[in-house]
Amino acid sequence: MARVVVDVMLKPEILDPQGQAVANALPHLGVEGVSAVRIGKRIEIEFVGDADLDRARDIADRLLANPVIEEFTVRADDSAGDDRQ
Amino acid sequence: MRIGVVTFPGSLDDGDARRAVRVAGADAIALWHADADLHGVDAVVLPGGFSYGDYLRCGAIARFSPVMATIVDAARGGLPVLGICNGFQVLCEAHLLPGALVRNAHLHFRNRDQRLRIETARTPWTMDYGPRQEVCIPVKNGEGRYVADEHTLDLLEAEDRVVARYVGGNPNGSMRDIAAIRNEAGNVVGIMPHPEHAVSALTGPSTDGLGFFTSIIAAVGGSRRPAHTAGAQA
Numbered sequence: 316m317a318r319v320v321v322d323v324m325l326k327p328e329i330l331d332p333q334g335q336a337v338a339n340a341l342p343h344l345g346v347e348g349v350s351a352v353r354i355g356k357r358i359e360i361e362f363v364g365d366a367d368l369d370r371a372r373d374i375a376d377r378l379l380a381n382p383v384i385e386e387f388t389v390r391a392d393d394s395a396g397d398d399r400q
Numbered sequence: 401m402r403i404g405v406v407t408f409p410g411s412l413d414d415g416d417a418r419r420a421v422r423v424a425g426a427d428a429i430a431l432w433h434a435d436a437d438l439h440g441v442d443a444v445v446l447p448g449g450f451s452y453g454d455y456l457r458c459g460a461i462a463r464f465s466p467v468m469a470t471i472v473d474a475a476r477g478g479l480p481v482l483g484i485c486n487g488f489q490v491l492c493e494a495h496l497l498p499g500a501l502v503r504n505a506h507l508h509f510r511n512r513d514q515r516l517r518i519e520t521a522r523t524p525w526t527m528d529y530g531p532r533q534e535v536c537i538p539v540k541n542g543e544g545r546y547v548a549d550e551h552t553l554d555l556l557e558a559e560d561r562v563v564a565r566y567v568g569g570n571p572n573g574s575m576r577d578i579a580a581i582r583n584e585a586g587n588v589v590g591i592m593p594h595p596e597h598a599v600s601a602l603t604g605p606s607t608d609g610l611g612f613f614t615s616i617i618a619a620v621g622g623s624r625r626p627a628h629t630a631g632a633q634a
Contacts, residue, residue, distance in 0.1 A: 325502075329502065329547060330502075330505060330547075330573075332503055332504070332505055332506070332507050333503065333507065336507060378456070378460065378461075378464070379456070381457055381460065381493065381500055383492070383498075383499060383500040383547075383548070384500045384502060384547060
């Protein structure tokens with residue numbers, strides 16, 4: 316099994332009110348020195364067989380991201396199956 | 401006159417949309433997302449709600465349903481289509497309308513009676529309205545902020561494709577106060593507020609929304625095709 320990770324982010328020029336809300340909450344936690352937070356989506360695609368970056372890119376382009384407001388990156392994830400923090 | 405109203409899993413306002421069609425004087429035909437057949441309807445309404453749970457993005461998955469494949473083709477051929485709220489989101493995701501609808505700038509779900517100015521009567525869905533007529537219909541959305549790049553916004557304004565604007569306060573941060581737009585041909589209109597909730601004094605703030613439904617009846621009635629083909633049974 317091979318995992319491909321697609322990260323989808325709002326384009327820089329698109330207002331991200333969720334990120335702003337998080338950034339504005341950080342001082343309440345005593346966290347200083349953060350100038351901005353932006354929130355996106357991480358999507359993991361499990362392929363049967365080898366990781367197929369081209370197909371993942373096609374899936375991202377057609378469905379996972381809306382090119383009007385979002386951009387995406389695609390990468391093979393070699394850490395599939397690892398424990399997460 | 402047969403006006404189809406699509407039901408997706410998670411549609412919410414399909415019942416009100418069908419009722420608005422009947423109040424205006426046409427037959428409301430229930431269309432099902434998994435059925436690619438439009439059953440000979442003269443126009444289609446994509447209703448409000450949360451199709452497919454709003455998963456991924458609002459309207460993103462509904463766009464790939466069997467009925468939408470047919471509607472996209474038919475709309476490109478001139479079939480009148482009105483997308484309300486979630487229906488507007490579906491039309492943008494299906495690239496029948498430019499731009500996108502994103503999270504309200506203030507992050508709150510906004511639910512109130514909203515004043516709008518109908519900016520153009522040059523669509524089959526708004527021809528019953530007067531020039532720059534102001535109306536009051538409910539708005540209710542969490543992701544209703546219309547965004548597009550500056551070039552697209554300029555083009556929409558230059559080509560008289562902004563169909564309605566918010567007046568008396570913008571409820572979601574939409575660019576240039578845009579509440580509704582149309583495609584180049586004018587047959588496809590997307591609107592974020594809900595005309596189908598303002599068709600009778602008992603249940604709405606006004607009957608101002610009825611004009612969308614009487615408009616389409618007048619528009620399609622004027623160019624009425626003869627009897628529909630076989631299989632036109634809902």
